Amino acid sequence: MVLFQPRVAPVVGAASADAFDNRVHVDLTHLRSLERHAKALNLMPRQPASSVLSGRHGSRLRGRGLDFLELRGYLPADDVRNIDWRVTARTGEPHVRVFTEERDRPALIVVDQRMSMFFGSVYAMKSVVAAEAAALLAFALLAQQDRVGAVLVTDAGVTECRPARSRAGVMHFLQLLASANQALHADAPAGAPTSLDNVLESVARLARRDYLVIVLSDFDVIGARSEALLSALCQHNDVVLAPVTDPLAEQLPDDLGQVVSDGTVQAWLDTGDAQIRSALDAVSQQRREQLLQWQQRYGLSIAPLSAGEPTVAQLYRLLGVSRGRR
Structure with missing residues (x-):
């Protein structure tokens, strides 16, 4: 669902109207260009003290078998x-x-490219941040000689890429990811969004045991079986949830008046109305609390990402990359 018209500034000095703004959409060339930034990322069991993966509630990353x-x-x-x-x-x-x-460890990157992710109010679209993070993590895992698999989530369903220690496999995944990202647009027809239930069922088919599973999503459609599926997944795997949010959703202004639409029906949204503002805040708060409850119950890790700043800098900070290694 497209809630607001994205307020992303145009590319300065763009050569033509067809030039890509990588804050709105990504292509394969852009995703491949992130490989040089991935060299500093470390997803091995030993984590820096400042890494979110070594936090109090985060599970220890399993060593290789x-x-x-x-x-x-x-x-x-x-x-x-x-x-x-x-x-x-x-x-x-x-x-x-x-x-x-063992020479490698299987990892599964789950990346959300549904219409709910096609939103940005400050720096970039949530869908772009998720795509960039997925590419960076895929390159980092491949450099560690780990097998890399993926689950690509769209409103049409899920696409599975089985884990392989193969550069060609990563490139195939990134091509699928770029295509799904470019298919997102404000005029897309409304439809039933893919539930987290469907996503976790797909993950369970691929990640049997001792996987590193990273889920990049806004988690806006949590299903009736999501918690049970997540609990079972955490029993034998390391799970990292990376909620992708936008600054506007985190802190609503009290003077915003905007037309909102699901692609079919339009309505006027006024955050100056206390009742409307309270209802929107409650939705965001409920989603945050749900993820924190899962973290406490199942020992998974939470790695929050924002569409309000560059993805590379965020991953460096989350994984404790020192300035000297950037």
Whole structure:
């Protein structure tokens, strides 16, 4: 739903009317250009103290699993917990099982590109911030040799990209993401938005165990089964919810008069009306409280993003990237 006419300034010095304003829409070229900024991002289990992923309520990012490498004789420096007692009993000599760390860890990036995300009042559209964050995270995970998968959410449904440790796979996802982003426009017909239930059902099919799942969304349609699905997902995976908001929704002005529309019906919105203002504030507050409750109940992490400032700077701050590494 398009609530307000986006107040995004035009690109200064644009070559033509067809030139892209990357604060309104993104293309593949722009998403690919973010790779150089992703090099400083760290999504490994050890997190800086200032990272949102090392917070009090955030779950510890699971380390990569272990693959069995070999069975050999015991050495004085070996951990006794790795002794294979069956082989030791059979041979009469102590033997240990040697493991090596898996080369990658699966990650799933869920990115919302529904019409509710096509909104911006200060700097950029929420849909742009979500797309840029998804690209940055995908490049960072790929650089760590992790498998990267995705779930792309539109009003038409969800598109799944199975995890792969492949640059071609990331490029395919980014192309789908750019196409979905460019399909958003103010004249799009109104329809039933995709529920978080549908999204989490798709995630559950892909993320069985020990996944890092990052959900970039405004979480405006929480379904009847969303909490149960999220609870089950958190039992065996690390889940990060990244709510994307706009400054106007966080702090409504008391003198805004604007025509609002869902693409079919129009109405006049006056935030000077105390009753209307209170109702809108209640919606935003309820959504924030729901996410905080999930964080406390299930140990997931919350990484809030705003459409009011550049995405790169926000991710650097959230993941504790020092100025020297930028």
